Structures are given as C-alpha cells and as structure tokens.
Amino acid sequence: MKNQDHEARIAALLKEMTLEEKVGQLRQCGPSLVGAFEVSFSELLNMMFDGKISKEEFERLMSTAEQDYREEELRAGRIGSYNGVSDAATANRLQKIAVEESRLGIPVLLGCDVIHGFRTVTPIPLAESCAWDPGLWERTARVAALEATAAGVHMTFAPMVDVAKDARWGRVSEGAGEDALLAARYGVAKVKGFQTDDPAKNDSMAACVKHFAGYGAAEAGRDYNRVDMSMQRLHEEYLPSYEACVKAGALSVMPAFNDINGVPCSVNQWLLTDLLRDTWGFEGMTISDANAIAECVIHGIAEDTADAAAQALTAGMDMDMTSEAYHENLAELVKTGVVKESDLDRAVTDVLRVKFALGLFDNPYQTSVEKERQAFLKPEYRTLAREAAVKSMVLLKNEGLLPLSREKKIGIAGPLAAAGGEMLGAWAISGKDEDCVSLADACEIQDVTFVYEKGLKESEAASVGTESVPAGAEQAGVTESVPAGAEQAGVTAAGADPVDRAAISRMAEECDVLIAALGETKDMSGEAASRASITLPEEQLALLRALKETGKPVVTLLFNGRPLAVPEVDALSDAVLEAWQPGVEAGNAILDVLYGEANPSGKLTTTFPHTTGQCPMYYAHINTGRPGGRGKFTSKYLDTPLTPLYPFGYGLSYTTYEYADFSLEQGEEGVTARVTVKNTGARDGEEIVQCYLCDETAQRVRPVKQLMDFKKIALAAGETKEVEFTISYRDMGYYDREMNYIVEEGWFTVFIGRDSADCLSGRFELG
Numbered sequence: 052m053k054n055q056d057h058e059a060r061i062a063a064l065l066k067e068m069t070l071e072e073k074v075g076q077l078r079q080c081g082p083s084l085v086g087a088f089e090v091s092f093s094e095l096l097n098m099m100f101d102g103k104i105s106k107e108e109f110e111r112l113m114s115t116a117e118q119d120y121r122e123e124e125l126r127a128g129r130i131g132s133y134n135g136v137s138d139a140a141t142a143n144r145l146q147k148i149a150v151e152e153s154r155l156g157i158p159v160l161l162g163c164d165v166i167h168g169f170r171t172v173t174p175i176p177l178a179e180s181c182a183w184d185p186g187l188w189e190r191t192a193r194v195a196a197l198e199a200t201a202a203g204v205h206m207t208f209a210p211m212v213d214v215a216k217d218a219r220w221g222r223v224s225e226g227a228g229e230d231a232l233l234a235a236r237y238g239v240a241k242v243k244g245f246q247t248d249d250p251a252k253n254d255s256m257a258a259c260v261k262h263f264a265g266y267g268a269a270e271a272g273r274d275y276n277r278v279d280m281s282m283q284r285l286h287e288e289y290l291p292s293y294e295a296c297v298k299a300g301a302l303s304v305m306p307a308f309n310d311i312n313g314v315p316c317s318v319n320q321w322l323l324t325d326l327l328r329d330t331w332g333f334e335g336m337t338i339s340d341a342n343a344i345a346e347c348v349i350h351g352i353a354e355d356t357a358d359a360a361a362q363a364l365t366a367g368m369d370m371d372m373t374s375e376a377y378h379e380n381l382a383e384l385v386k387t388g389v390v391k392e393s394d395l396d397r398a399v400t401d402v403l404r405v406k407f408a409l410g411l412f413d414n415p416y417q418t419s420v421e422k423e424r425q426a427f428l429k430p431e432y433r434t435l436a437r438e439a440a441v442k443s444m445v446l447l448k449n450e451g452l453l454p455l456s457r458e459k460k461i462g463i464a465g466p467l468a469a470a471g472g473e474m475l476g477a478w479a480i481s482g483k484d485e486d487c488v489s490l491a492d493a494c495e496i497q498d499v500t501f502v503y504e505k506g507l508k509e510s511e512a513a514s515v516g517t518e519s520v521p522a523g524a525e526q527a528g529v530t531e532s533v534p535a536g537a538e539q540a541g542v543t544a545a546g547a548d549p550v551d552r553a554a555i556s557r558m559a560e561e562c563d564v565l566i567a568a569l570g571e572t573k574d575m576s577g578e579a580a581s582r583a584s585i586t587l588p589e590e591q592l593a594l595l596r597a598l599k600e601t602g603k604p605v606v607t608l609l610f611n612g613r614p615l616a617v618p619e620v621d622a623l624s625d626a627v628l629e630a631w632q633p634g635v636e637a638g639n640a641i642l643d644v645l646y647g648e649a650n651p652s653g654k655l656t657t658t659f660p661h662t663t664g665q666c667p668m669y670y671a672h673i674n675t676g677r678p679g680g681r682g683k684f685t686s687k688y689l690d691t692p693l694t695p696l697y698p699f700g701y702g703l704s705y706t707t708y709e710y711a712d713f714s715l716e717q718g719e720e721g722v723t724a725r726v727t728v729k730n731t732g733a734r735d736g737e738e739i740v741q742c743y744l745c746d747e748t749a750q751r752v753r754p755v756k757q758l759m760d761f762k763k764i765a766l767a768a769g770e771t772k773e774v775e776f777t778i779s780y781r782d783m784g785y786y787d788r789e790m791n792y793i794v795e796e797g798w799f800t801v802f803i804g805r806d807s808a809d810c811l812s813g814r815f816e817l818g
C-alpha cells in the first residue's frame with residue numbers, strides 16, 4: 052500500500068510535528084457522556100447490571116446525556132481519531148476542526164463497529180457464514196459500507212476472523228465459525244466489500260481485521276481468557292484467516308485482548324512486528340482493542356500505564372483505543388528515552404499512511420447530511436438483507452413437514468416470535484428495533500392466517516431465575532449477571548409450570564401446524580456473553596413439550612448467536628430451522644423458507660454438540676491413539692454420544708442430492724478429485740459441495756479431516772453436474788516439530804461430500 056507521494060508527504064509532516072502532536076495522532080477517543088447525572092457511565096452501567104436501577108431508567112438517563120467530543124483537544128492536535136461517531140453532521144463538524152482549525156490540518160479518522168450492516172442489519176456473521184458464499188459476503192459488506200460512509204464512518208472494526216471452536220464463547224456469533232479456510236474466505240470477501248479496490252473513494256471504508264490473534268481459542272470459552280497453544284497449531288488453525296485478510300489489503304489490524312502463551316497481544320512484539328509486519332508485510336496501522344493497553348497492568352504484564360504504553364508502542368501497537376495510556380505517558384517516555392522516537396515515528400507514519408490511503412488529506416469531507424438522509428434502508432438493501440437471511444438459514448430436521456402450504460393455518464408461540472429487535476443479534480449498534488420485521492410482523496404484512504400466543508405465563512416470563520445457571524452459582528452471585536434481556540427469552544424460576552397451557556391448547560385446536568420460536572436473546576451472545584450451559588432455557592423446553600403434546604405437527608425455529616446443545620428440540624420437533632439472528636428482514640425471510648418460496652441451502656459452519664460438556668467440539672479433531680468407540684478405554688464421554696448433534700457442514704434442503712462417481716487424478720502440481728452430484732428431488736436447489744483432506748501419517752498428528760475447498764452449485768430438479776476440486780501439493784503441508792512448513796510423502800485421503808460426516812473418499816500416495 053505504500054505510495055511514494057504519500058510517503059514523502061508523511062515524512063515532511065513528521066518534521067513539522069511536535070512531540071505532542073505526534074502522540075495525538077495515536078490517540079483514539081470515545082465521546083465522553085455529559086448528562087444530568089452525577090456518576091460515570093461505567094458506574095451507571097454497573098448499577099443497571101447490579102439491579103440497582105432498571106434498564107428503562109438507565110435508558111432514560113442515557114437519553115438525557117450529551118456527547119462531549121473534547122473539541123478543544125482536537126483543535127490542539129491532541130486527538131487523531133474517534134470511536135463511535137456515526138452521523139454525518141458530527142463527522143463533518145469534527146473534521147472541520149481537525150482540518151481547518153488545527154495547526155497542521157491533519158484529518159481525523161472516524162472508526163465504528165459496523166459488523167453486520169449499519170442500518171440495514173444483515174444476519175450475524177456466524178449465520179451469514181452458513182451461506183458459504185463469498186459473493187454474498189462481499190455484497191452485504193458493500194451495503195454496510197455505503198450506509199456507514201454516508202454516516203461519516205471511515206473505518207469499521209471488522210471483519211472478525213477469529214476461528215472459534217468452543218460454542219460457550221459468546222463471540223462465536225461475530226465470526227465465520229470453526230474452520231480456518233472458511234474464516235479466511237469470509238474475511239477476504241468482507242475486506243473487499245468494505246474497502247473496494249480504492250479505499251480513497253467516499254463510499255469505501257477501511258477494514259480492521261480483528262482480533263489478532265487466537266481470541267477465539269480463549270480457554271474454556273470464557274471471554275478474554277488465556278490462549279496457550281503450540282506455535283504449530285496457532286499457525287495452522289488460527290493465523291491463516293488474519294494473514295489472508297492482510298494479504299487482501301486490509302488497512303488495519305486490531306490486536307486481541309487475550310495473551311498468547313503468556314504475552315498479551317497488545318504488547319506482543321513477535322505478533323505485531325515479527326509476524327505481522329516483517330513476515331506478512333503489513334503496512335497499515337494497528338489499533339488496540341478498547342482500553343486494552345491500560346488493561347495490561349491488570350493483566351499482570353506491566354507495572355503501570357506508562358510501562359504498558361512503552362511496551363505496546365515498542366511491540367508495534369500504533370493507536371491506543373480509548374485507554375489514554377499513550378496520551379498520558381508517551382511524550383514523557385520519549386523525553387526520558389524509555390521509548391525511542393523512531394518507534395513513535397513509525398506508529399505515526401502508519402496512522403498517517405492509512406489516512407492518506409483513505410483519501411482524507413485531499414478529500415476530508417466524504418459525506419454530507421443530505422447524502423446521509425437518503426442513504427439508509429433502501430429497498431434494494433432490504434432485498435439483499437432478505438436474500439442473505441434466507442441463504443444463512445440451515446434446515447436441521449424435516450420429517451416431510453416443510454415446506455408448508457399457505458392454505459394451512461399456523462399457530463405461533465415462543466418468546467422470539469414477535470421480538471423484532473432481538474432479530475438484530477449482537478453488535479448491531481446502529482440498527483433500530485423498529486426497522487425489524489419479526490415473524491409475527493411478517494405474517495401480518497403477508498396476510499398469513501395465523502394465531503400468535505407467547506405461550507409462557509407473563510409472571511413467569513418476567514422473572515429471571517436460577518434454572519439456567521449451574522447449582523451453586525447463585526451463592527457465587529452469578530444469577531445477578533444473567534444478561535439483560537434474558538427474561539424475554541423465558542428464563543424463569545424453577546417450580547411452577549411456566550407454560551400457559553390454556554392458550555396453547557386453544558391455539559392448537561384452531562391451527563394445522565404449530566411453530567415454536569425459541570432461542571437466545573441478542574444479549575446472550577456477543578462480547579462478554581459466554582455461557583456455561585448452551586442449551587435452551589428450561590421454560591422454552593417446557594413450552595416445546597406442551598406444543599408437542601397437542602399432537603399437532605411442530606416446526607421449531609431457532610434464533611441464536613451460537614451453536615446450541617438441544618437434542619430435545621430435535622426429538623420433539625417435526626422440523627427444525629436454524630434461523631440464527633437474521634437481521635431486519637427476519638420474518639419475511641423465514642416465511643420465504645417455510646413456504647418453500649426459497650429452498651434452504653445453508654450449511655453449518657460450526658458443530659452443534661449434544662451437550663455443553665462436549666465443548667470444544669469440532670470436526671477437524673485428531674484421532675488420539677484410542678479413538679472413541681464401544682470399548683471402555685477409548686476417548687469418549689460415558690454420558691453422551693461420540694458424534695455431534697449436527698456436524699460441521701450439515702444442512703438439509705427441500706430436495707435431495709446424490710453423490711457418486713468419486714475419482715482422483717494426480718497431476719504435476721496437485722491432486723484433482725471429482726464427483727457427480729445429482730438433484731434427485733422435485734425442486735431446484737443449491738448444494739454446497741465440500742472437499743476435505745487427511746494426511747494419514749505424519750511427523751505431527753494431523754486432523755482426521757480438514758476442509759480444503761468448497762463449491763456452491765445450482766442444480767435444477769433432476770440435473771446432474773460434475774464437481775471438481777484441485778488441491779495443490781503445497782496446501783497439503785503442515786508445520787513439523789521444528790516449525791518448518793513441510794509437505795510430506797505418504798498416503799492421503801481426499802473426501803468430497805455434503806457435510807463433514809457424509810463423504811465419498813479415495814486415497815493417493817504422494818512421493
């Protein structure tokens with residue numbers, strides 16, 4: 052990305068900058084809140100979480116708050132960037148101060164979390180990954196960029212490409228699932244969609260690849276927790292997705308909160324300099340995660356914030372997101388020689404380089420209030436959001452019940468059927484509840500003959516109880532931290548029957564088919580939303596049992612931000628559709644699928660275990676010397692099946708596909724595997740064909756299967772297509788015991804199939 056003219060201008064600017072101005076460029080501020088209350092924002096937040104004030108009271112107070120952008124400091128050149136500005140008027144007001152009223156006129160950089168859409172909220176990333184469709188991923192990123200840039204955003208803190216194999220971790224919702232290849236393809240598509248070929252265009256924004264690195268491997272799925280793993284595994288399974296995004300030109304990288312093998316990423320020189328810059332050639336800017344630099348003190352790697360700032364800058368961290376550790380300490384650290392001015396200059400250069408790449412020096416005002424007024428929720432954006440939601444859904448079970456005929460009267464129950472805002476999922480900070488079409492809304496809009504009953508008694512549904520937290524947790528105060536919003540999902544106290552049986556039986560009498568809208572509220576996944584039990588709240592299971600007892604066929608719709616361990620849902624339902632958190636067009640997309648106007652084609656990018664105790668559960672495991680089996684001394688749990696509830700890559704359709712004619716051919720550069728896939732049903736459809744590899748014997752044990760490629764193909768009813776994959780020998784390698792990447796001779800198995808558990812296969816010998 053280096054550009055000679057820009058580099059010359061940066062060098063000239065650096066000569067003119069004072070020490071304070073340089074430090075200012077590395078400071079990202081969030082607007083502080085000035086309100087009609089005397090306590091700080093974080094205290095207020097804690098008061099709400101502690102139940103001292105209600106959520107409504109918190110929101111009322113927030114609405115009285117004003118945002119303070121510290122304009123005097125911006126004018127003085129002491130702020131280089133803001134996090135969270137997302138309206139054109141504020142963006143241009145701040146930019147005017149930076150460009151026209153500060154001494155050197157350096158433009159300000161505005162960053163914001165635009166994770167899965169801005170106003171047109173599209174499905175959560177985990178959902179969208181189930182479309183296995185890079186073209187779609189890029190198109191939704193484009194729309195996010197069109198809307199966000201109109202609101203003044205220059206950089207989004209996305210994509211998140213953390214490979215996540217542990218469903219307890221709440222942030223699985225923000226990424227593309229458990230597989231390295233998928234995460235890489237997903238990330239690259241997002242980078243292209245956000246940045247385009249020309250990041251300087253008004254409607255392009257910088258991507259910030261996060262969270263570098265290995266955040267998805269946080270121990271036991273508990274957020275922010277340690278990551279301790281071999282360098283080989285890190286390189287093979289966790290790093291490729293970040294590397295792919297860097298190679299695709301991402302302008303920014305966000306180091307993760309976690310440590311890797313004892314060294315927090317924020318101060319990890321090996322990660323931020325040796326690997327990212329010296330090995331991968333990254334020339335953009337790094338920006339810390341929120342407050343992460345100062346938090347290095349609590350983490351136990353720095354004595355105080357000055358030490359943290361010194362370590363972070365020296366390691367290769369360019370910008371400090373909101374911790375103020377740089378702002379408060381860097382000038383002094385340079386003056387006293389603790390930090391080299393050349394390191395400071397490197398960081399400032401990186402930040403200015405990104406500002407140049409975004410065109411901010413020559414074209415600082417990239418939007419206007421007028422442009423913003425017309426930018427959001429255009430009909431074509433809603434159409435795309437609906438398409439993305441349809442393609443994200445995964446049909447998990449269907450005993451011939453779906454698709455439904457529009458003639459049938461449907462009875463809808465469950466806490467998520469009419470909860471439009473819950474369809475947004477985590478990290479939809481610019482999304483609005485009123486933009487969302489819930490299932491019940493869609494039924495109204497589309498004149499469906501239906502009855503809606505929440506099905507849970509109001510008094511029960513309003514209390515947040517102990518059933519969903521482990522025994523003993525109450526004493527430990529865990530019940531207090533049940534996330535806000537959990538009550539809407541029907542988390543209630545044990546004991547009384549939470550189900551409104553009278554309403555359910557009335558509804559069942561009237562209707563032909565029952566639909567249970569179950570799952571998690573949006574607060575139950577995302578950041579700081581790890582769960583120790585990933586099943587449904589007991590009340591929801593009770594509701595499902597009651598629906599089943601009516602004898603009417605039951606379709607379960609699941610709305611969730613992570614895999615759920617729900618064997619009972621599978622057993623009690625005639626059909627199960629995983630809808631995830633589908634975004635603003637949720638209800639319309641669900642009806643498209645339920646009525647067969649769209650044929651479901653999504654496949655899971657994350658394994659669904661039977662029970663939480665199986666976590667982390669993922670398809671690309673190794674064999675052990677005693678693979679799980681009937682024998683006593685084999686690798687298994689006594690009390691749960693060996694296999695997952697639904698495997699990686701799994702998903703049904705309204706048609707059926709037959710795989711046949713597997714063949715292998717060895718060439719100069721690689722191996723070509725072929726199959727024929729026939730649509731043997733009566734409907735047209737799209738099938739995601741997956742190709743896996745296993746290196747049977749190696750110097751380090753290799754996964755039983757590893758995804759190497761995939762193709763999504765359209766097949767008309769009765770049509771047959773040949774599908775071919777070429778795997779290069781180079782891609783068959785791995786890191787040996789000394790960390791050399793090697794491709795070894797010997798036997799390999801290639802698999803092609805409909806999911807990770809159901810494949811045709813063949814072997815070949817390399818060498």
Ligand code: BGC
Pocket residue numbers: 134164208261340341578
């Ligand atoms: C999250 C990041 C996010 C940042 C800025 C942090 O808490 O970990 O993913 O980009 O906040 O809002």
